[in-house]
Amino acid sequence: MSEVKIYPVPESVRARAYLNNEQYLEMYRRSLDDPDGFWSEQADALVSWSRKWDKVQECDFNQVHIRWFAGAKLNVAYNCLDRHLAARGEQTAIIWEGDEPNLDKKITYRQLHEQVCRLANVLKSRGVKKGDCVSIYLPMLPEAAVATSAGRFSRWFFCTGGLPPRKWSIASNTYNEAQ
Numbered sequence: 001m002s003e004v005k006i007y008p009v010p011e012s013v014r015a016r017a018y019l020n021n022e023q024y025l026e027m028y029r030r031s032l033d034d035p036d037g038f039w040s041e042q043a044d045a046l047v048s049w050s051r052k053w054d055k056v057q058e059c060d061f062n063q064v065h066i067r068w069f070a071g072a073k074l075n076v077a078y079n080c081l082d083r084h085l086a087a088r089g090e091q092t093a094i095i096w097e098g099d100e101p102n103l104d105k106k107i108t109y110r111q112l113h114e115q116v117c118r119l120a121n122v123l124k125s126r127g128v129k130k131g132d133c134v135s136i137y138l139p140m141l142p143e144a145a146v147a148t149s150a151g152r153f154s155r156w157f158f159c160t161g162g163l164p165p166r167k168w169s170i171a172s173n174t175y176n177e178a179q
Contacts, residue, residue, distance in 0.1 A: 004136045039068075048083050049074050057084040077149045081116065096142040105142050110147065 014020075019027070031038040043049070050059075054071035055111040081093070089110040096105045107115075128134055138144050 012110055043069060046073060048079055077116070081109060081113055081149055085113055089113075094142050094145055112149070115146045116141070116149045119146055123150060 009017075027038070040053075040056050043053075049072055051067040051071070051073040055067075056069060058065065058067040058070055060066075084091075084093070090108050092106045093109040093112045094105070094107040096107070098104060123134070136147055138147060
């Protein structure tokens with residue numbers, strides 16, 4: 001069997017941690033003692049809702065029926081991107097590493113938001129409406145996050161290999177062979 005190794009957390013990391021061990025244990029205990037209250041509090045603190053839930057959870061393990069936050073509505077793109085602009089606009093949102101060692105990209109929340117808005121406007125100008133089904137053939141590039149965040153469609157095909165890398169231009173809505 002493998003030997004279990006425990007590595008102590010450096011004090012400099014511990015000092016910057018979101019929670020200390022006592023706070024974690026208290027939260028964990030509360031999640032067991034009052035799960036609806038605990039998860040309601042967490043959902044209020046960490047997610048922006050357009051409509052609050054009717055019930056935090058509906059669980060029947062015998063019928064394998066599990067629902068969380070029934071009746072609630074939220075905008076995933078807003079929660080992942082827009083709500084971070086004021087406080088974290090210049091912070092890196094995506095770190096992408098390409099297949100080649102010299103290919104990498106860092107995109108801030110503000111840059112990502114601008115690209116998402118541009119693509120959403122391109123789709124809108126082409127007549128794409130909420131609920132339409134649009135397929136995009138796109139390799140695993142940072143722009144895949146842009147496309148999924150533009151949020152007007154629901155079907156994706158990702159190219160993961162076998163084709164040459166391509167450079168995507170939102171401005172011209174074209175794909176070009178990478179230089």
